Amino acid sequence: MATSQTARASRPVSKDSLLIRKCQSLEEMRACVALQKEVWGLTDIELVPLRMFVVGEKVGGQVIGAFDQGTLVGFAFAIPGVRGGHSFLYSQMLAVRQRYRNAGLGRRLKLFQREDALARGFELMEWTFDPLEIKNAYLNLEKLGAITRRYNRNQYGVTSSVLQGHLPTDRLVAEWWLKSKRVETLLATGAKPSFEVLAAISVPAQIYDWKAKPETRAQAQALQDRNREAFLEAFAGGLAALGYERDPQGNGRFLLGRWEEKWAYSGS
Numbered sequence: 475m476a477t478s479q480t481a482r483a484s485r486p487v488s489k490d491s492l493l494i495r496k497c498q499s500l501e502e503m504r505a506c507v508a509l510q511k512e513v514w515g516l517t518d519i520e521l522v523p524l525r526m527f528v529v530g531e532k533v534g535g536q537v538i539g540a541f542d543q544g545t546l547v548g549f550a551f552a553i554p555g556v557r558g559g560h561s562f563l564y565s566q567m568l569a570v571r572q573r574y575r576n577a578g579l580g581r582r583l584k585l586f587q588r589e590d591a592l593a594r595g596f597e598l599m600e601w602t603f604d605p606l607e608i609k610n611a612y613l614n615l616e617k618l619g620a621i622t623r624r625y626n627r628n629q630y631g632v633t634s635s636v637l638q639g640h641l642p643t644d645r646l647v648a649e650w651w652l653k654s655k656r657v658e659t660l661l662a663t664g665a666k667p668s669f670e671v672l673a674a675i676s677v678p679a680q681i682y683d684w685k686a687k688p689e690t691r692a693q694a695q696a697l698q699d700r701n702r703e704a705f706l707e708a709f710a711g712g713l714a715a716l717g718y719e720r721d722p723q724g725n726g727r728f729l730l731g732r733w734e735e736k737w738a739y740s741g742s
């Protein structure tokens with residue numbers, strides 16, 4: 475076992491060897507829990523437990539895995555939700571093991587989620603993401619075509635997540651309207667429909683360092699506070715984040731405008 479893991483860790487990742495499919499056994503779901511711990515570094519009490527994966531799948535959610543020769547290297551977990559009388563899927567977690575990142579696997583897992591959701595009659599998937607995570611914002615808005623127009627302050631309280639740097643868990647809500655013109659155009663052509671940029675909110679690349687070190691955490695906190703106010707004001711004015719720019723230095727910028735499509739489920 476140790477030998478085959480060592481061999482797997484040292485060989486290059488080939489996209490062709492990666493298989494995406496629904497998890498089919500308790501062992502595969504247990505591997506999701508283990509990968510969750512590895513990726514977020516959460517304490518045991520904060521982990522989504524095995525029983526939640528089992529139940530989530532049974533009540534109409536999704537437990538989708540990415541496998542490299544039978545070993546789980548990524549997963550997406552979603553549960554069903556309801557708003558204003560409409561069912562939708564709420565994607566609670568997306569994780570890819572460190573050495574498999576930036577090769578399109580996260581996007582492939584989301585696209586598999588979308589196909590499965592469409593086949594079962596859903597038109598909306600939602601999830602939340604940290605507005606300070608440049609990579610996630612780029613993936614969600616630019617590669618998947620989600621939009622965001624809702625901001626939740628300190629959604630989970632302060633957690634043990636290593637990714638969070640002990641900051642309040644502010645979250646943007648990603649809405650992925652699976653059959654919208656925006657998403658269909660992006661997936662068919664690689665480009666989203668254009669929009670007029672009416673505001674922008676910046677996230678400097680240094681945010682990852684600021685969050686990681688206690689001595690610079692105040693800078694991360696100040697940025698979170700500033701951007702929170704900017705999002706709340708923009709969203710109150712009817713704007714949505716529709717695009718995301720990265721520059722060569724790794725800085726990110728949310729681009730906000732008016733979303734002309736009418737997709738919405740009212741209710742809380």
Ligand SMILES: CC(C)(COP(=O)(O)OP(=O)(O)OC[C@H]1O[C@@H](n2cnc3c(N)ncnc32)[C@H](O)[C@@H]1OP(=O)(O)O)[C@@H](O)C(=O)NCCC(=O)NCCS
Pocket residue numbers: 513566567568569570571574575576577578579580581582602603608609610612613617637720724
């Ligand atoms: C988020 C996550 C699932 C993405 O998985 P992934 O397989 O690396 O994603 P993909 O390769 O499909 O797409 C990532 C995109 O972001 C880009 N990217 C990578 N680092 C970046 C950065 N620092 N800033 C901006 N974009 C970045 C990649 O280049 C890629 O875009 P490209 O295809 O145009 O090159 C993975 O990073 C992860 O597990 N992170 C930790 C857990 C997490 O934050 N989950 C999401 C919230 S629940």
